[in-house]
């Protein structure tokens with residue numbers, strides 16, 4: 117089925133069956149592979165993208181439901197907040213294997229868009245659905261707080 | 270950064286026309302060099318005529334840091350900023366890139382990447398520097414000893430030029446037999462906490478290419494329907510219901526009958542088609558036991574006389590001494606099967622090359638194994654098989670199987686095609702959790718006798734489990750006189766001075782395919798040793814830290830180093846000074862050459878909910894090449910150990926795995942650990958492992974902290990043994 121998606125500030129024509137998770141449209145059809153497949157059941161957050169600025173799990177979001185919405189993937193991040201997050205991630209060398217980190221960053225940007233100065237409890241609550249098997253959690257917390265400082269400056 | 274991830278880039282780099290100075294080593298370890306026209310040398314460093322330096326990293330990057338670490342060694346000795354050094358992952362070549370600790374085998378494991386590369390990569394960098402300096406000295410008519418190379422610039426009295434000016438000339442000079450290595454006092458990068466990871470930039474903007482991300486023109490996706498019971502074989506299948514699925518191509522039985530491969534144009538179609546497939550399984554050779562039976566068998570084994578006497582000590586006399594002791598501790602432990610569950614599910618791609626060979630694109634942990642396996646299955650000479658190593662989304666041991674399991678699957682799938690289209694094998698999380706290759710289940714029973722003053726007088730320790738190494742290509746490496754060292758490591762070689770120490774081992778029959786899992790035997794042995802020592806300290810009425818230090822007072826270096834980390838963790842973590850409502854536990858263990866102590870502080874209690882407030886870690890891993898990477902590995906190793914101890918197990922019902930994905934194999938989450946602090950002991954000893962050693966002490970330190978609230982856990986996971994977490 118032909119559809120038009122608004123993705124990373126452009127429009128993209130795709131051909132996908134209804135019921136196809138947005139994740140596979142992004143990865144296989146649009147070949148944007150920064151958005152990762154980790155579980156397919158909305159329990160790891162590796163596939164997190166923004167839908168009209170809100171983080172969602174693209175593995176449990178169906179392509180026919182997102183026509184018309186603004187979809188942003190890690191490749192399309194382009195804001196003061198995302199720049200602050202990526203700078204903080206670099207300063208603190210958060211990544212290990214890195215496979216979860218697109219999703220972590222998408223969620224972190226979502227959090228800081230809602231709450232510019234989150235407490236540790238707010239960070240833990242918001243980021244709870246983003247698993248990191250390498251357990252980089254200490255640094256994720258610290259980097260979100262650091263990004264918050266960068267945004268303030 | 271010029272990491273080659275595209276197919277074109279890979280082929281171009283294989284042809285390697287741009288670089289003019291290569292420095293590597295011959296199989297006997299001698300430094301070797303070549304120039305652009307020159308020999309087919311697979312180097313550790315190559316320098317192009319424009320001065321671009323590229324480190325060739327022989328270990329794969331799963332997050333543990335070799336892309337940064339080995340590049341640091343080259344940049345340090347060469348005298349250039351690390352930012353100016355690119356890196357590439359090495360091709361498969363066991364002659365040039367073998368792991369020096371594993372013999373003629375290229376691979377990453379056992380926390381050896383830095384330890385085995387430390388001198389090798391420094392020597393290569395130093396030799397390249399000496400050659401560049403000699404070339405400059407020749408051009409300027411001065412003695413090379415008056416020249417230096419710093420920040421990429423060669424300087425001497427009255428002379429100064431970028432190293433690029435001398436690359437071509439240096440490539441014509443014979444390499445020095447013994448290049449001058451920097452004295453540690455001259456190090457600028459080694460030990461420098463400010464050095465940043467080389468792989469951060471592509472991993473935070475979505476451009477890093479993992480094997481799962483590879484998309485070759487005209488590729489087919491392959492997923493495999495595997496037996497629900499381990500060891501079942503395909504008896505037949507029906508693909509009628511898959512035929513209506515758009516982009517489904519076809520299904521075929523794998524030549525070894527282990528599964529039915531489903532080919533499709535894209536991943537989603539492949540997954541749907543697999544779900545629509547009806548497969549008949551022949552379970553006659555399949556596992557039919559349930560975990561309860563496996564557990565009973567292990568527990569029976571540790572209550573009987575063991576098969577092997579590991580310590581070669583007098584079991585009867587030691588048993589008799591315990592029977593007469595003033596105080597006897599007698600504890601039985603059980604450790605379940607565990608899955609590795611790296612974040613990136615297993616995947617690899619095989620494509621044909623124009624010359625009739627193949628390229629395996631893979632986050633490849635042990636290139637030599639899959640290289641040989643592909644050569645055999647696809648009936649190709651070794652030189653017709655290439656491996657393009659991509660980033661790996663974690664491993665924890667899973668990407669290295671002695672059977673090259675998933676690469677073999679991909680090869681079998683490729684073999685049932687006409688080999689014209691690249692085949693990308695994709696595993697899902699369900700495939701990963703149910704797909705075999707687990708940390709084996711183990712049981713231990715320990716009896717410890719203490720005299721009236723609380724001294725340990727005898728220790729009888731029996732271990733039963735399935736050997737990881739027996740029957741594999743690694744058997745000779747780990748199994749001696751029938752005893753798989755990886756089943757007992759951390760017990761018979763404990764650094765504690767224990768008089769009357771007996772360790773016995775019983776191998777039990779195969780239940781599932783088992784595999785090393787981050788820190789291998791230490792995952793269970795450290796838990797048992799450090800729990801028992803804690804119980805002994807309590808029985809003796811001694812402080813657990815003091816009690817341990819007394820058992821480590823023999824005066825040798827090993828004991829001094831492990832005592833050192835114990836004291837440092839105790840000091841930094843405020844041992845004995847827990848805040849109100851909190852308890853502490855400590856554990857210390859040596860593994861992979863490194864000494865690690867961890868102090869865990871918790872609030873709450875087992876019944877109402879435990880919260881891990883803080884973990885303080887001290888590590889002595891010799892020279893700390895990249896201190897921040899070491900800290901990250903400790904943080905990660907602690908999280909991995911604690912998360913599984915808290916709530917993970919793989920169980921079987923009649924040979925089928927009960928868990929299937931993260932909802933029932935729940936990963937550690939961000940709120941589970943309040944804080945982790947890591948302290949590194951300064952050292953001039955050679956570097957040792959960091960990927961695994963953070964894991965072993967974490968779970969027993971937590972157990973000891975929970976025990977201080979009145980509940981001792983001797984079977985894992987904790988949530989199924991009386992502990993709730995808040």
Ligand code: FES
Nearest residue numbers: 155156158161175
């Ligand atoms: S892949 Fe979507 S949450 Fe895990």
Ligand code: FES
Nearest residue numbers: 213214248249250
């Ligand atoms: S960095 Fe490896 S899973 Fe998060």
